[in-house]
Amino acid sequence: MQQRLEAATTPADSDLVRAARGLPVRRTPVWFMRQAGRSLPEYRALREGNEMLAACRTPDLVTEITMQPVRRHGVDGAIFFSDIVVPVHAVGVDLDIVPGRGPVVAEPFRTRADLDRLPELTPEHVPDITESVRRLVAELGPVPLIGFAGAPFTLASYLVEGGPSKNHERTKALMHGDPQLWHDLCERLARIAGAFLRVQVEAGASVVQLFDSWAGFLSRADYVTHVQPHSAAALAMVADLDVPTIHFGVGTGELLRDMGAAGADVVGVDYRTSLADAIERLEGRHAVQGNLDPALLFAPWEPLAAAVERIVAEGHAAPGHIFNLGHGVLPTTDPDVLTRVVELVHQQPVRAAR
Numbered sequence: 067m068q069q070r071l072e073a074a075t076t077p078a079d080s081d082l083v084r085a086a087r088g089l090p091v092r093r094t095p096v097w098f099m100r101q102a103g104r105s106l107p108e109y110r111a112l113r114e115g116n117e118m119l120a121a122c123r124t125p126d127l128v129t130e131i132t133m134q135p136v137r138r139h140g141v142d143g144a145i146f147f148s149d150i151v152v153p154v155h156a157v158g159v160d161l162d163i164v165p166g167r168g169p170v171v172a173e174p175f176r177t178r179a180d181l182d183r184l185p186e187l188t189p190e191h192v193p194d195i196t197e198s199v200r201r202l203v204a205e206l207g208p209v210p211l212i213g214f215a216g217a218p219f220t221l222a223s224y225l226v227e228g229g230p231s232k233n234h235e236r237t238k239a240l241m242h243g244d245p246q247l248w249h250d251l252c253e254r255l256a257r258i259a260g261a262f263l264r265v266q267v268e269a270g271a272s273v274v275q276l277f278d279s280w281a282g283f284l285s286r287a288d289y290v291t292h293v294q295p296h297s298a299a300a301l302a303m304v305a306d307l308d309v310p311t312i313h314f315g316v317g318t319g320e321l322l323r324d325m326g327a328a329g330a331d332v333v334g335v336d337y338r339t340s341l342a343d344a345i346e347r348l349e350g351r352h353a354v355q356g357n358l359d360p361a362l363l364f365a366p367w368e369p370l371a372a373a374v375e376r377i378v379a380e381g382h383a384a385p386g387h388i389f390n391l392g393h394g395v396l397p398t399t400d401p402d403v404l405t406r407v408v409e410l411v412h413q414q415p416v417r418a419a420r
């Protein structure tokens with residue numbers, strides 16, 4: 067017998083949080099990475115004349131931009147509008163987010179002396195983040211706010227390369243050329259990422275996601291030796307706070323088990339690995355999140371709907387499933403298609419209680 071659940075009145079009882087914890091849900095929860103952003107005309111209007119980093123530090127803009135996709139699409143979670151480089155910028159690293167390019171660091175990190183530029187992050191560095199989260203939690207009611215941080219490897223890549231990188235060659239050169247310096251750099255970044263997650267949870271975020279977007283560029287051996295312990299350390303910094311954690315990377319089919327072992331409740335799956343294969347690799351230890359190919363949002367409705375239905379059905383094999391894309395919403399996506407996908411996911415049958 068399926069137990070009937072009353073409508074959620076708190077984020078802790080929402081379908082998103084319940085799915086992350088492997089509990090029965092009313093409907094499969096759905097949100098989209100990069101749901102706040104350039105696909106929405108109302109976002110583009112608000113960002114007009116506001117630089118990205120400044121926007122991330124302005125509570126009026128952060129709350130409005132975070133709310134936009136929740137109102138428009140009826141998604142089950144709000145992703146905090148920020149960027150993975152906000153905490154390192156907040157502790158003093160000179161960087162900018164260049165339109166059309168991404169984060170660019172003025173002086174890339176290459177030597178031991180550079181570690182001095184990464185002090186501990188305290189709540190005093192980011193009072194505006196606390197303020198934005200508090201305002202959002204009040205406005206969202208039962209809809210959970212998803213906080214996030216960049217994982218040490220992905221953050222280190224931006225700092226070492228000096229910006230977006232295709233091959234991460236300087237990062238890997240440091241990892242292998244001076245493993246001790248690499249370890250010390252990632253240890254600092256794990257503390258900053260973990261502290262940034264804590265600030266968001268202490269202000270009221272109900273779930274957090276650690277983005278290790280570029281982990282898929284690593285061999286499994288490198289991941290296990292040089293990366294996973296630091297991601298685990300970042301996640302461990304919120305382990306006492308009673309919020310579920312999600313761990314995501316792109317192209318990580320070969321790393322899913324090791325990413326899961328870093329300690330998150332939910333493992334994010336990109337579109338290259340089927341959800342069925344991912345669930346098998348994770349051996350029932352984790353809920354999963356994913357994994358519609360963002361490019362499929364440009365296909366005709368029939369094949370798109372078939373892919374959505376297949377993903378929801380495959381998700382039933384996991385302890386819990388949060389529907390999402392395999393990576394972020396592409397800027398030219400038609401937002402009406404996203405709304406339609408949310409409706410379709412919500413219409414699908416949920417897994418029978420076990």
Ligand code: 1CP
Nearest residue numbers: 099100101102103145147148149150167168230277279394
């Ligand atoms: O002018 C603009 O609109 C800037 C585009 C933009 C936006 C909207 C950037 C620059 N960052 C963001 C917001 C953002 N970044 C969010 C919140 C919005 C949401 O998800 O709805 C989040 C979660 C991020 C996280 C982020 N930033 C990641 C991890 C997620 C992922 O996409 O893998 C990464 C890798 C970044 C770096 C970054 N910031 C911005 C860009 C263009 C990039 C990628 C650059 C690159 O290719 O290396």
